[in-house]
Amino acid sequence: MKVVKSSSPCPAASGKSAKVWRFHLYVSGRTSKSLAAYANLKSICERSMLGGYRITVIDIAERPKVAKADQVCATPMVIRRNPRPIRTVIGTLSDPDLVLVGLDIASAI
């Protein structure tokens, strides 16, 4: 069951409409870590995105096959699916600077 929480504030007026940041957040159940990771990721996106972004939350406890297919090992884990290349950060994303570097968002700002 893919729990999709999409957030796309104002589809960017600046010509870069094609650039939609897509993140997959893999969590295991509704634990405090999962919630914290989601909240942290969302706030980082809110604060730094120029264009649109979309966060897909995937609960691997419900979809173990996805965990195998997407090579999820540690949770919570966020993968930047778009734009390429893929970037991965694990943990509760409590340090925004590390997340910005890890997901290579900093360069886009």
Next chain:
Amino acid sequence: MQTITQGCARMKRRVPKRTYSSTRLPRCPTGIQGLDEITGGGLPRGRPTLICGSAGCGKTLMSAEFLVRGATQFGDPGVLMSFEETEGELTANLASLGFDLKRLIREGKIVLDYVHIEPSEIQASGEYDLEGLFVRLGHAIDSIGAKRVVLDTLEALFACLPNEGILRAELRRLFRWLKDKGVTAVITAERGRESLTRHGLEEYVSDCVILLDHRIYDQIATRHLRVVKYRGALHGTNEFPFLIGDDGISVLPITSLGLNHRISSERIGTGIGRLDAMLGGRGFFRGSSILLTGTPGTGKTIVAAKFAHAACLRGERSMFFSFEESPNQIIRNMQSIGMHLEPLVKRHLLRFYSARPSLYGLEMHLATMFREIAAFRPEVVIVDPITSLMDAGTDFESKGMVTRLIDFLKGGQITSLFTSLTQGGHALQQSEMAMSSLMDSWLLLQEIEGNGERNRVLYVLKARGMAHSNQIREFLISNKGIDLVDAYIGPSGVLTGSARMAQAARETAAELARQQEAARRQRELSRKRGALEMQIAGLRSEHEASDIELRQIDRQVGTQTRLLDAERTELGRLRQSDGSLAASRAVRKSLKARAP
């Protein structure tokens, strides 16, 4: 190696189920040849086992074999979670051992999960857990009802994931979780510098730890296995050599379980009549081990080939392991002494196996020989020479190898003949100390030098369980074959070859001279006797002549007396003698006087 043998014997005694009640830890058989014997039945069921070792010593293979054998032989489905090799790589690697991983996966007996983590792509921020791994593992286990789990080099996680503290806590939780799941897990780990594993995993996996090792000695590598720890059970503590063959791993000393071979009192000939005669007339015991030592060029291979040849002529199969000559060379050389081996090869009675000793290590040689013997099932096995094979390992190893080989052969009632090359000038007995005590019979071929030539001689140094000759025999090789002749033993020592011939000639001459002398004396005596007889004849005739004369004299004397009497009577009558009348008168007178 003796200790290993004993250790194994102990393990074997443990295997029977009778003495073990419910207090014994349940075992999960690995199906790996030899490992179950060492561990007393297998790995602890429902608990994690750590297999550690340095790179290339067979950790992955051993754990994979545990899984595959579980699925194929014991009906235990398994999960293989690999952190290093992809599914494709694993499938290909295991295919080389004859395991069809793809089919097992298709049949739902094995689930393969390759965990790929690219350290360069991963960043960490904040706390995390390994729930992803748990979910994947749990799903894999549940999907096929797995009983066995292999985590191949879990330590890869340490290289990929930051924050060791979290990782350690998570691994501890993982092992706990595996135990709760009731699966028998095998975790592989790299050998650390000072600890068993690089990241101290042995702290968490405390039930059973197996250490693999790959050592190189004299440029030849041998793998070893040791059970470092097995909680709640006795286990073999020695290092056991193991090898990776075509059909998986085999931990070796399983054949040396004890000295309880079946024993045959049947005797088999050696193909050399005189040698049989030296061995109580009937040759060696079937199933015995024979050592044939000799200096170079004494004819060891010939005796060995003759032994194999004789076995083939009896209709038995012989296996000839040659570590110095190629089969064709042996066949050609034996042809020169009138022994035709090729037809026997064609009739599948004789099989050669030739390999250079340096081709691979002792253990591999041993395994190959076992396999060849198991395939051909010979009654007689020749190893020519065992010494060059032994050079491939250390003294300790090679003695162990010979022990295991002999045990294996004796177990199958296979008569074995080992030739052994001794260096010239060596103390023969001493150099074979390591081996001779393992052998039932020991023949010694030697060269005796003298009179500018070398001659081969043969001794029977030992022959257990049979009366045997203590005599030296000269060993002759001609184009008609081989033969043993009595060497000359006398006041001038042991003579062989031309010296023996010369001595024989001398003896013949002396004999001739003696005969001539006797004949001469005989002639002389008979001549003397003739003379004496003639003398006797002369004397006898003389004697007879005198006899006749005597009788004649006698006769003459008688006649004369009679004539004389007659004359006297006549004379008296003529003289009218009254003498007689007077006498009769006197008689009458005296008679009258007496009467009253």
